[in-house]
Amino acid sequence: MNLNLRHAVISNVSGNNQGQLQDTIVDAIQSGEEKMLPGLGVLFEVIWQNADDQDKQEMLATLEQGLKK
Structure with missing residues (x-):
């Protein structure tokens, strides 16, 4: 992924509160829209x-369960 994309996404949401995020x-x-996927990847x-x-393990467990559906 292009570093400029990372920077752009982070710049666009920096300072946002939890509700905005x-x-x-x-x-x-x-x-x-497929074009939104890279931004979600950056987040x-x-x-x-x-x-x-511990948080990483919880995310992996959640992902694993979600992919079994």
């Missing part, structure tokens, strides 16, 4: 990099 995520998912990268080992 949630709205961004929900809107991206509900739109179903997930930020979450992953700032999560502790």
Whole structure:
């Protein structure tokens, strides 16, 4: 992924509160547009990099369960 994309996504949401971040995520998912996927990936990268080992295990378990549906 291009570093400029990461920077652009982070710049666009920096300073947003939790409600605004949630709205961004929900809107991206509900739109179903493929062009939103890289942005969601950048947000997930930020979450992953700032999560502790327990949080990472919980995310992986949630992901695993979601993929079994």
